[in-house]
Amino acid sequence: MPLRHALAGVLILLGLVQQILAFSGIVLLPHGVGYALWLATLLLWRDIPRRTRWQAGALAVIGLGLLIVSRWHYGAPVAWPTVTSGNTYVVAMLVGVSFIGLIGNLSGSSRPLGRPVTGRRGTAGTWLGVHLLGTILNLSTVFMIGDRLARRAPLTTPQLLALNRGLSSAALWSPFFASMGVVMTLAPSMEYSRVLAIGLPLALASGALTTFELSRRFDLTEVAGFSLSPRSLLMPVAMAALVMLFHFQLTPELGIVSIITFLLPAVALASNLPAGPRWTWHRVRQHTLTRLPAMRGEIALFLSAGLLTLGLSTLVAAATGSEWRLFAHFGALQAVISFLAIVLSAVAGLHPIIGVSVLASMLDLRGSEPTLFAFTALASWAVGTSVGPLSGINLSLQGRYGISGYRMMRLNLGYALVLSALVVGAIMLLDAWL
Template sequence: MQETTPRQRLAGVLILLGLMAQIVGFTGWVTTIHAVSYLLWAGAFLLWRDIPRRSRIQAEVLIALGAGMLLVAQFVYGAEVDWPAMLQGNAFVVAMLVGVSFISLIGKQGSKGASGSRVTGAGGVLRTWLGVHFLGTILNLSTVFMVGDKLARRGPLTTPQLLALNRGLTSAALWSPFFASMGVVLSLAPEVEYAQIAMVGFPLAMLSGLLTTLELRRRFDLAEVDGFSLAPRSLLMPVSMAALVMLFHFWVAPSLTIVSIITFLLPSVAVLSNLRDGPRYTLRRVRQHTLIRLPAMRGEISLFLAAGLLTLGLSTLVSAAAGSDWNLFAHFGAPQAMISFVAISLSALAGLHPIIGVSVLASILNLQGSEQTLFAMVALCSWAVGTSVGPLSGINLSLQGRYGMSGYRMMTNNLLYAGVMSLLSLGAIAGISVLVD
């Protein structure tokens, strides 16, 4: 087992307890919302010194701004602030991320997975994109390491390979119900019509794969660039999990949101799949996941929790200072949505994670009915584009730490891609605006 300190192991246990408290809350037997947020924040606090410096500073700024705005709202404008509940923002999204992480327990440790023969060239790049994209819809960031490490066995990863990894994963944010982006969107806009989002987001994601292949073929000599060969049976798990989520959403537990279903369903399936090898084996794998994998999620956990506090602080202050009827836009239509997309995407270039822009936007809008679906498209498009090009996004920091590709180089190599995807995203936003009218 990888070496961790007692402090990190305690943090992993607290994060697991936060997930368990969230699942218990779904039953309705007891209210656990305070417990969930306190446990997750306690785990993040214990891991604070381990967070990369830039990410830590960003989270600290968000926390200071959020808490400061709550103080101003109460003591300057006389707003009623529910201080015990101030840590609840995005706690259920973090619980979903923790639940999704357990999907890595499906399958034997050390299993190499199913893959075909060696492929190179533009076809190899496309297969790498497809593999990361479809496996990443469930496995998220861990897929990049799984595929990247497999490619790295033949030598250091090249720029085309790293770009395929980056774009394959980030484009999944456009439609995957298991991505953190969708979790945030569904929490901020619970009346989103997911079918309409998927109808536009999935084709847009496929265009990302086509664009990646064509652009990299033009810019690089791909003759000796290895690709990831994805066997059809490799897709069985993500397709099965998606079908299970839809089954629960429409028939088994229609009262629960997709975020809630994912939070309890994925870890449950992961545990059940291991019980075939006995309870001791299952307990060992869950323990290893808790003590190693969960503390390793410190960056994303802290960022999402901090952004939740910022959202609460900003929305409370705006409501107190301008009145509850004030909104950034009187009507949230296609022009306003396009402006919002551009603003969030540009902020990602400056180093801000898209969740910050999305959260701020939601806090100063009063979304009604179909506006929520349009907002969702803005959030998902800006997330997909912003995380691909943002030098401080989780995917680019991970690629830098593991494979040595700097965030700045990734940004410059993705500028053309981000520009074209932005134009396509604006078209998708316009399409959604017509669809929901």
Template sequence: MQETTPRQRLAGVLILLGLIVQIAGFTGELSTAHAVSYLLWAGVALLWRDIPRRSRFQAGVLIGLGAGMLVVARFVYGAEVDWPAMLQGNVFVVAMLVGVSFISLIGKQGNKGASGSRLTGAGGVLRTWLGVHFLGTILNLSTVFMVGDKLARRGPLTIPQLLALNRGLSSAALWSPFFASMAVVIALVPDVQYARIAMVGFPLAMVSGLLTTLELRRRFDLADVAGFSLSPRSLLMPVGMALLVMLFHFWLTPSLTIVSIITFLLPGVALLSNLPQGPRWTLRRIRQHTTTRLPAMRGEISLFLAAGLLTIGLSTLVSAAAGSDWTLFATFGAPQAMISFVAITLSALAGLHPIIGVSVLASILNMQGDEQTLFAFVALGSWAFGTSVGPLSGINLSLQGRYGVSGYRMMKNNLGYAAAMSALVLAAIALVAWWQ
């Protein structure tokens, strides 16, 4: 494990404090929004030089644009700008991502948690996809490394294996309530009907797995391609966590959003699961996580915070320049949703993370009622397939850094898949719009 510097460890502590303060705010006893945003941004500032060059450039552009728009709105159009609150965009999402990261402290994720059978052929590809998909609904990106490292023990990962990892995880964005995509959506459109999203998104995700298996069997000789299947016992933890979230959401803390529940529940479960080993053991694991894992999240944290600042800046400027009643579309129905999906997905090919397109779109729409659910499906669909094909998406950059595959090679191999799934998403958009 790479040794961290005092600066990085301090940044990890600030990020942890941001999570703790955010959880404290759920009690409703005090307002913590300013403190959380300042702590998280301070952590990013300390880690800025460590962020990969491309990600740093992208985040820097977003920050510059967001701040510049606020300045223009204030001094050109005379808008009232709440400067102390300008850094609060997406802090709910970032706090949830930090909370979810503590799932790695539950058990021994890198060892027994991933134990399962190994097989080859199309069945192996499908089971790799299924394992990454379902375990990834809770563990997110860490699942790719957990399964990928197991497969890599037999030799360098092949393109079919990498594509199964990529698509298995990214397609979970269509329905998983634990994904950052869902957190962003709920933050932007809090009245979204999750049940409707899941009823359409989950079957679409299953089609993704089937299409991946059939396509890879046609394009590659899979006879010697090793697959990986998670054992049923390994799925007990993510299923149990999902049930706990539903328990809190519907009965114990119905006033809190799913994002808020996940933010405090996963760290809480991680803490309780370690306490039987003793307080000293527990503190040692938390300290290690704080000083190593949290600083390693600098890329995604900086991107989400920067996109949040852009959203605040753009919405403020648009409101000041065009009036608060101006929106991109007078109504948000199937045609507008389809155009938005295509635009966001194509922007991912150009290297923009879907969160940018989703955030920008939300800031220039005035959605009411069921339009929010339709927007949510557009956002999740573009996220699922934009990240799978985008050369600079988090999943492809992670695969490049871990296993040495070019993000552009992943993009090339995913173009046909993304086109086919996008056609299905467009049909699903029409279904969701009709359902309203």
């Protein structure tokens, strides 16, 4: 292992620790979280997949350029020491969530997650398994379930599509997803309960649509699927209950993103301590040196998108005197236009976080508008990541199982169109409800 990988892993862990300490008012170094994460990203830059590296690099350069233009052309005040802090809350949450792999046998045990079944029931089980476990375990769930299915035979197209859609649709409602972290940061006054009431049924509709469509397009008779067991559901349900307990009772002053950031690593450590301090130290060290550097692509993308958002918002404020907004009012029509624009940008190869961040920088949300914006952003993320050829899920499937991200895009176009129609209806329903 290169020394820079080890150093980058330690820096990423240091960024997480600083973020957690900040929740209790302890600041080791002002803006130190951003410094640590950006330095780790620079150390790992050459190892980031080329497409992601070019995309993240372009975002960072554009964002920095916009800040320079804002400062030297418009005279806008720019707090340069803080420019590395964009999206650090989200990145810290992603790093914290990664520690879930240290709980129990999830880090590599050969214990089966469930008995594979075939046919429509198996495909529905794959979607549901990835969806439910993925609400907390995120992208790692795709590999857990995908690798298990791949033990019998190379993954087929229906299996890959079920993995893709099961995870991407969780963005519609899961409080543990990066999408929710971004949205809660951009619109902190959103009403999560209303987003959940609309997003969860829409996610279930995605599962029904996936099962119906795949059973019509493919012969699923011999296609192996995943069957959930109660034991598989125990950990996600327990973690969700813990987060809600902290959010409503123990630490109500903290948002869900902050709670997840410190709670999941704490639970991971607590689950390993009974085996002894030496074992716990070994697992944390292994995680720091291997898993954390492997997150380089997503860390780079989120940090760069944060820099772009800061640069764009600063330039818009400087050029317009903080008075110009994309929409004077953010209602159903504006939400639909924004949703379609972000999905189309995802098809063109941009990650939905870019569209969501840019949109947020050009809005002045008031009253109930943050909730409508939040759902619009989550829906565009769910649809955009499923169909976007360069999304994290499709790039991961390509790297792990060899299917082209552009082929996944073509296979998902029909699904994306139908789900988009449902999203438009849900936006109108939510707008009327608000």
